[in-house]
Amino acid sequence: MGQRALWSAVLVLGLALSAGCGSAGVSSSPGGAADKLVVWDWKSGDPAAKAYVDKAKADFAKGHPGVEVEFVAQPFDQYYTLLGAAIQAGKGPDVILFNGGGQLRDRADSLVPLDDYVAADRQRLAGWDAFAEDGKTYASPVTLQGHPLYYNKALYEQAGLDPEAPAATWDEFVRDCGVITDKTGAKCFAVGNKEGIGIQFFLSAMGSAVLTPDEYDRWIAGKRDWTSPAVKRIFELWRQVDASGLNNDGVNSTAMFNDAFAVFQSAKAAHVVGLMSDVGHWKDFAEFLDPADVGVMAAPVVDPAAKPSLPYDGGIGYGVAKWTRDPKLAADLVRSLTSTEALQAFYADAGAIAADTTIDVSAAGPAVTAISKGLATGKPALHVALPSKTVDLMGRLSQQLLSGSVTVDEAVAQLAASDAAS
């Protein structure tokens, strides 16, 4: 009996100890090896991005034949959570895909400034601002993301309006919308604000039609005057548009992704503020509507002093982690990932407006042509310039504005406080 107990004890203890050793002894950080680079993203698993990844890998292999590159595709909804854990641990991927704006800026202190490494790409690529913090660049743009105002030309035609000459001022626009609703039953705007995204799109799409160019630039530069009448006007407009029945019903319970886009695609609304890349954009719409019917118009002018421009920023881009062994090597991989050939493949297969302005897009239909024309005079989007906490708060306040439980003045005051605190 005693012997048996002892034996079991020895066995169990041995197992427990060896199990402990196993988990404690192995410490393989993904970015550990000198001849291997690990890339984290949420794109490379997508078949549409295969050509892009292959081209980028080939380009990198030309300059660095001995270095292995591993792409780890993470699920997007968990991406920043996983990345947060990696940052907390101080080890993880060498090259990291980021969304431009707040998601990158919040984590800039974990990244290597790339200015010296990517200087040669400055002219060729657009959208750098979304990846800069305090004058330093932390990632190279792959795609451009923006918020064109799409419209359904077929509905315009049915309503007897000229689809090639959409309204240039807000009053005309509202009048046209009335005609469209009367003649076709379609609403003016397809909006989804369940996630609080509707206001982001609205703010950025309409901002340049309300703010003067000077005020717009100051907003982007971080000198935001939340009490100015023009800023209030945008939020007032957001409330009014819904109150006067221009939106589809149930905006606060409609998801922008992808219920609101579905409303537009099924011709139940004539306009939608969409995206330029990835989803909810020209390529998606063209699958349901005739590509020739998908138009892009400038935001209708609300204040005559405003000059509408296309709001866009760097969409996604690759940065280099601070803990990587050889930042130069990792930066070279970033350059390969943003090479013209790779981006050409990304634009063609994945349906994105690539950051490379030298790519020819004329074959993709009128919407893309209009978008690429707007790039030259375009400006960064208003909501992308905001701290992510303020954007989150704006989402909730925008829902309250629609339900009437907060006034524009209160909402703007709360936003000002949040913006100042961040």
Place this chain on the structure above:
Amino acid sequence: MSPGAPPSPVRPAPATPSQGQARDTAPRRRPRRRRGSRTERLAPFVLLAPAVLIIVVLRLWPLVLGVNFSFTGDGDRNGTPVGLDNYVTLFADPLFRTALRNVGLLVLLLPVAVAIPGLLATFIYLRTPGHRVYRAVYFFPAVLSPVIVGAIFNLLLAHDGPVNEVLGAVGLGSVDWLGDPDVAIFAVAGVHVWATFGMALVVFLAGFANLDPSLLDAARVDGASLAQSIRHVIVPGLTRTIQFVFVTTMIGMLTSMFGLLFVMTSGGPEGSTYLPEYYIWVQQGQFNQPALASAASTALFLIMLLVGLAQIGVLRRAGREV
């Protein structure tokens, strides 16, 4: 440790000293207990060690680390101790307060969430016509993932969805189930109950299996109505089951609604459907504030502990009274 060596030296070892002790020093003090040698006395500890180690290393230690982490800062103050700052931030955040209010609301809804499976199980036990079918049908949603359930109800409860169409056809106005801040949390909680009550139903049916049918027969003979049978026979007989279902349902409501919230409302509208769990996820994943998220986790843990203990206390007293 080589397998060949121990047997011969170990076996005599336990016998000799204990025999000697028994004979020389304490002959009358229960010698059998002393007979177990050091190895035998150590054996229980060694045998317990794996279980204890797993609990300590994989459960308690991370818990301590998490609590400790909640007293450090985020961002620029990463790693530096900040005292109670995170907790101050937490309780000053209207969103977290909404999340706590919703916890309170769910606790209040708990009796309903327990009564529904309890009543349905009673009907099945009393062999209502079709009870076999109902048993299968009721359990069915429990096997669906919250994401699928959420997606189904997103369609059903959409503003232009079938539920509102039915309401419209009957002449009642449509309700913005997931867009109205006063309604959304009830809609989500309702869907959660729908999706999970099957499990509680099975537990109740198991409890009924232990109920003495002669008591019910006796009540029937005495002319008790259905309500009286439930009140005086079934409920007292199922106290332990009810207690169990209460606690597991509460834990389910407070910790397993993430999937539904994520799919159905994303915490909205107006932040009205935030629960601590969702708040933790947002702070960690969206705003990159793991320390604040840790503080929220600690708060959630304490709330669960308090509510759970209080519940057990209340139910135990109720059980005794019955």
